Amino acid sequence: MNTTTESAVTEAELAAGRRAYELDREHVFHSWSAQKQIKPMTVIRAEGSHVWDGEGRKLLDFSSQLVNTNIGHQHPKVVAAIQEQAGKLCTIAPQYVNDARSEAARLVSELTPGNLDTVFFTNGGADAIEHAVRMARLHTGRYKVLSAYRSYHGGTALAVNVTGDPRRIPNDYGTAGTVHFHAPFLYRSQFHATTEQEECRRALDHLESIIQLEGPSAFAAVVLESIPGTAGIMVPPPGYLAGVRELTRRYGIMFIADEVMAGFGRSGKWFAVEHGGDVVPDLLTFAKGVNSGYVPLGGVAISDEIAATFADTAYPGGLTYSGHPLACAAAVATIGAMREEGMVENAARLGDAVFGPGLAEIAARHQSVGEVRGTGAFWAIELVKNRQTREPLAPYGGSSPEMNTLIAACKDRGLLPFANFNRLHVVPPLNVTGEEARTGLDIIDDVLGIADTFVTG
Structure with missing residues (x-):
């Protein structure tokens, strides 16, 4: 037709x-x-x-x-919120408090799991990954980063190297400190598994082996899409996210949950990591659905432990448009509309x-x-x-x-x-x-x- x-x-x-x-x-x-x-x-x-x-x-x-x-x-509520914010305060530098950013941070903190109660706003998902990795490196004093094949984390210099799909290859010079591993994907299993349970166990064993062979003390973070999006929407088998969380704790590695695509309701929960049970990452990146893309916005939700690292030591990073009032007003209205409806x-x-x-x-x-x-x-x-x-x-x-x-x-x-x-x-x-x-x-x-x-x- x-x-x-x-x-x-x-x-x-x-x-x-x-x-x-x-x-x-x-x-x-x-x-x-x-x-x-x-x-x-x-x-x-x-x-x-x-x-x-x-x-x-x-x-x-x-x-x-x-x-x-x-x-x-x-969406009329979000369009109206952007219009209202534009009439009041279109933009302001990030060193100044503005009510749209403050309220957006409160709402994000309210929705994220565990003690991820501090929010650093970025312009989108790729720079959220960049800053999450930077925070993990500074917090741990380590450099290497683990991430999965069949993943996508963004197109900027570090994020595209963290990425595990073929778009990384033309940009990969082996200097970004990234090490890739196979995440579970039973339909095209790398582990000759026949059940979800086998796939989960063998994938976790594989990840731990990579950590051990590369040197546990080298790794600052594991970066993992809670549910890989562009790479194929492979929902992790039961126990996998909890297993990754346990491994990262065992070896003192930060767990960065990439919720840029899977977050803000896409999976049927506010954040896809919730499908893994009581799993709380150290850092959680978001963008896209936080305000439906009406104005560019991303961010990093930060655990209390990592936030404390920068309580008396300056964080060496920032963005001109971090917490942009129009973007944050759109986020406040989006979260409100999602809840109300x-x-x-x-x-x-x-x-x-x-x-x-x-x-x-x-x-x-x-x-x-x-x-x-x-x-x-x-x-x-x-x-x-x-x-x-x-x-x-x-x-x-x-x-x-x-x-x-x-x-x-x-x-x-x-x-x-x-x-x-x-x-x-x-x-x-x-x-x-x-x-x-x-x-x-x-x-x-x-x-x-x-x-x-x-x-x-």
């Missing part, structure tokens, strides 16, 4: 979109792209769970953009009642689906050419004509997908309705009929 142009989209909007595209192609340098090989989609409008493209098509946003518009587009609960409910069972049914119908996995409003569909060999529909670290065909088919049917390598991710706003969620799954079900034609065995 093809979408039709909404009557509300005017010719003036379409003309403005065409002009924007022309200027983009003349002047804008796009991230992670070969500039002459891309044809970026123009967005002329967004509202709720939908965007309108440059042709005027209305698309159900099952990507939440970069999995950050957790409350959807143009029960968005985290809605994400959990949709995961249990719609996405989980719906994707299981889709997997049963389509030979191109190797596995579906996830929680809350955070799911991945692993697409394969052969279920027995698990050959992916696109190579690790790349795309394929088959995946490009599926992405185009989704858009033709009115769905804006999130795709990475051989996967489609189901990551809509947390306040998507049950009807919208089912509509999106119906479109995916239809499109996977095309994917089945690529199956070779």
Whole structure:
């Protein structure tokens, strides 16, 4: 089925979109792209769970953009809060107190687990990782950092080296002090495991072996996505996060939980680390969902122990826009709207009642689906050419004509997908309705009929 142009989209909007595209192609340098090989989609409008493209098509946003518009587009309460803050105080240097930052810090501290009661605000997730690692290094007096393959932690100099996916490789000169390990991923197990219990135990044994072989006294931190996002939404098996926490305590290593994508309700809990039980990291990084990306904002939630390191010793780091009033006002309004409207609960409910069972049914119908996995409003569909060999529909670290065909088919049917390598991710706003969620799954079900034609065995 093809979408039709909404009557509300005017010719003036379409003309403005065409002009924007022309200027983009003349002047804008796009991230992670070969500039002459891309044809970026123009967005002329967004509202709720939908965007309108440059042709005027209305698309159900099952990507939440970069999995950050957790409350959807143009939420009126957040837009109003930004407008009100702009009328009062647009910006102020970070050395001065401002009420938006103070209240945002209070709310974040209230939501984070344990004694993570001090917040350092950054501009986004990558610099949150940069500063969390810096804090861990200064606190411990150690340098090396452990992080997982199949992970993403940001595009800045250190964060991209902490990253474990192929985007690290062109930027990796072996000088960042990072050591990578295999986290659990049963579907493509590195440990020849056949059960979640085996995968968990062997992954923890592997991590401890790396620590011992590299020298425990060398490591400042383990950086771990509580649930890896861009890398494939591999929910850790029961006991894994608690096991990592125990290992870090045993060897005096700080545990940094990266909640940039998985945090603020995406997994059906405020923070994905809560799925691991009573696990409290030493540092927790966040961004994206804290204010739905309406104004750039990230941060580090800091334990009392690490905060005490800098009580009488200056922390050697800062940002011009740390705790920017417009960004923090958006965060205050976002957290308020999420609580008032029960968005985290809605994400959990949709995961249990719609996405989980719906994707299981889709997997049963389509030979191109190797596995579906996830929680809350955070799911991945692993697409394969052969279920027995698990050959992916696109190579690790790349795309394929088959995946490009599926992405185009989704858009033709009115769905804006999130795709990475051989996967489609189901990551809509947390306040998507049950009807919208089912509509999106119906479109995916239809499109996977095309994917089945690529199956070779």
